[in-house]
Amino acid sequence: MGHGRSLLFPIGFTLFLLAVDAAITMGLVSSMVSFLHHNGRGPFAVAPPGGSLFLLAGEPANLVTDHGHTTNAAGGTALVLVGLGGSIALWLEKRERKKWDRSSPAFHLWTLIVFLSWLLTMVALIYTFVETDKTGGQAINLGVARANRPPTKYPDGRWTPENWYASVLNLPLASENQRRIIEGNLTIMRAWRWNLVALFILGFALLALVALEQLRMRRSAQSVRFNHVKEVSGRRDFR
Numbered sequence: 001m002g003h004g005r006s007l008l009f010p011i012g013f014t015l016f017l018l019a020v021d022a023a024i025t026m027g028l029v030s031s032m033v034s035f036l037h038h039n040g041r042g043p044f045a046v047a048p049p050g051g052s053l054f055l056l057a058g059e060p061a062n063l064v065t066d067h068g069h070t071t072n073a074a075g076g077t078a079l080v081l082v083g084l085g086g087s088i089a090l091w092l093e094k095r096e097r098k099k100w101d102r103s104s105p106a107f108h109l110w111t112l113i114v115f116l117s118w119l120l121t122m123v124a125l126i127y128t129f130v131e132t133d134k135t136g137g138q139a140i141n142l143g144v145a146r147a148n149r150p151p152t153k154y155p156d157g158r159w160t161p162e163n164w165y166a167s168v169l170n171l172p173l174a175s176e177n178q179r180r181i182i183e184g185n186l187t188i189m190r191a192w193r194w195n196l197v198a199l200f201i202l203g204f205a206l207l208a209l210v211a212l213e214q215l216r217m218r219r220s221a222q223s224v225r226f227n228h229v230k231e232v233s234g235r236r237d238f239r
């Protein structure tokens, strides 16, 4: 394994950053889920200027959440299979190299997992940005909202939580405190969406390092074989 410098240290460092970012992703998504189950359910009091106050159910009839589940799965895979599994695979790999000067099967399996996890992050990233874009640019119609009192939910359109609560904030809400709570949680929703970009980049950096290390090991294995063949044929020439 003496062909160039081993990349195991930068791999371990990138792995650590990825695991931390994956944990942040899961934390942000689960705090959104908690908001959706508590304060986010409403109802919210709306006070149109010159009209009478009415209540709006906290969630629309068509709330899109599958991109959130996909993101949670991508975060969990990166944290557990890539992060935790990778720590074990790297430890085994170091031991195997020291003892036998060869690579461990765990490291090869883990390389495949790094690739699949990166693909899943890419799916979550694309899915989330596409859904956010598709359900964006809508506004809550005051007349429709007024005509659909809780427990009836706002019937029109499909909404990601982020786009829905952004539109709720455009309504004349009666409570300033309620507005602040929604604003704070809306920031969390935006944060996990943009954090997917960081998770994707870190996943790619890790994949590139692991691929380079695999390439380096293959090359050094080949050069060992090549030297061996030279030695053997050299001996034949001698005879």
Ligand SMILES: *[C@@H]1O[C@H](CO)[C@@H](O)[C@H](O)[C@H]1NC(C)=O
Residues within 6 Å of the ligand: 034, 035, 038, 039, 040, 180, 181, 182, 183, 184, 185
């Ligand atoms: C999010 O909503 C919860 C209530 O569900 C509230 O306690 C919390 O302060 C809000 N978060 C932020 C950052 O405003």
